[in-house]
Amino acid sequence: QRFLAEELLGNIGEDGYVQATLDEIVQGANQALDAYVAEHEFDEGEGTDAVERYTMAEVEELLRIVQQLDPAGIGARDLRECLLLQLREEEQQEAMTYKLVDEAFDDLISHRWGELAKRYGLQPKEIQDAADGLAHLDPKPGLRFAAADDAYVTPDxxxxxxxxxxxxxxxxxxxxxxxxxxxxxxxxxxxxxxxxxxxxxxxxxxxxxxxxxxxxxxxxxxxxxxxxxxxxxxxxxxxxxxxxxxxxxxxxxxxxxxxxxxxxxxxxxxxxxxxxxxxxxxxxxFSSSLETTTGEDASARAVKALIQKLVSDETLARPLTDSEIVAALKARGIRIARRTVAKYRDQLGILSARMRRRV
Known part of the structure; x- marks a missing residue:
């Protein structure tokens, strides 16, 4: 299984995820096998047709072996599988956290606490507590072994x-x-x-x-x-x-x-x-400007800092919507469109109000 192993491992990215489909990996391994056979002499009847081809079952078994390696989560094909592998390592298969990832991942990442609570007969707070059990997991386990990119700057x-x-x-x-x-x-x-x-x-x-x-x-x-x-x-x-x-x-x-x-x-x-x-x-x-009610201009970077502060000071049970942020900035004399607030919020890595809401 040398060529199959090389093809699989070669398609695991720096973050630890498999970057190709298993079908593509099987095809790549068989192509490498064909090239090897063509370059070597075989007795009569031992051409490429006589060489056993790699199968999907073999790559699936090989992937299961890779997924048992440390750190847990290596060899995952997507975020859901990465989290499940880590929860299995912790023997959490019976926990609500595992069920949410396994059975309702789309609702989980969309923070649909109410719908999940009805589905499992729990309170929204219990669903949130179960979701909090994911906080310690590593979404990109392979980066633990990535080369450090420490940047040192000497000021001019x-x-x-x-x-x-x-x-x-x-x-x-x-x-x-x-x-x-x-x-x-x-x-x-x-x-x-x-x-x-x-x-x-x-x-x-x-x-x-x-x-x-x-x-x-x-x-x-x-x-x-x-x-x-x-x-x-x-x-x-x-x-x-x-x-x-x-x-x-x-x-x-x-x-x-x-x-x-x-x-x-x-x-x-x-x-x-x-x-x-x-x-x-x-x-x-150097930053672009936004108009204020006083006739002066406000720096876009300063406005982003204000948005960051407004969000950090908000009540988690009632996070500010983009429209409410617009109103708060207007009260400070800054004229800004809601779509601009949404753009700045995305640039700051701040989720929407619905995604930030906590019960």
Whole structure:
């Protein structure tokens, strides 16, 4: 069963799930078997027709073996099977939690507590308690063995509050500074000993090096100008938090510091600043705007933070609907459409009111 095992294991993804149908795995294994037979010499009558083909029963049995491996849930074909494998490992087959996953998974993930309560003759609270039994399970058990993707960021700029004022510094203390070689500068300046093509060559290279050093310095100064403007514009954010982040565009910055918008875009791309609010990408400070009743604009990122706060403060038995969030934001002077609230909520990973509701 070598080729069948290789085909099955090769189709288990990083998350631990089987990524192909069993029929596709059988077909792939048989193709690999045919290729192997074709490449080797066999006695007369021992061609591919004489080789026993892999069957669906064999791959199903092999999958059952894989599903007994640690961690529980490996080799599942979908989330339902993944959870059932873990519950079986815990010998929970008689528990209501297992029944909900096994018999009513669609209603379970849709939080239809009332319908499930009627179906099993229980109270909605009992159904919710049973559903809570899934909280400790791992929906992607294979990721325990995935290579860690730790990202370490060295900030390019530092923002510190000194004597009540925010100051911006370049964080380039560990970066070597470029300098022109004195030897080559002296050679280029020696009009008696250094003439002709050699002098032209050295002079050209010195000019190129000078241009490069000046370009790097100009880039450093542009970064400082951009960050100083950001600090000035976003003072309330640094003092009070993300809810006070103001809308800002690359064009606005470019106009103030008198540079092209593309230049501002380049110096802010993949650049980070260490601030009293954490290490943040410079792109964080740029956000679209929404109109307010006061005539000022509100940052889309700040509005998302307000939505997050409204939801975190809500009563679980009566979660806020999108329309109610619209009304709450309107009371704060922010005009926003319900579809925009729904879009922001999805981007924040917040479920709908019905899915958040608890009895």
């Amino acid at each position: 700029l530092v923002v510190e509050k000194i004597d009540g004022e925010y100051r911006v510094f370049l964080n380039d203390g560990g970066t070597p500074r470029l300098r022109l070689s004195r030897v080559y500068r002296d050679l280029a300046a020696d009009k008696k000993k250094f003439v002709g093509e050699n002098k032209e060559f050295v002079t050209e290279k010195l000019n190129n090096a000078t241009w490069l050093i000046q370009a790097i310095e100009q880039r450093r100064q542009t970064m400082l100008k951009v960050m100083n403007f950001i600090v000035d514009r976003q003072r309330e954010f640094f003092d009070k938090g993300v809810e006070y982040l103001r809308p800002l565009t690359l064009r606005e910055v470019a106009e103030v510091i008198e540079m092209h918008e593309s230049t501002v875009s380049r110096v802010t791309s993949q650049k980070y600043a260490q601030t009293p609010r954490g290490v943040l990408p410079l792109k964080f400070f």
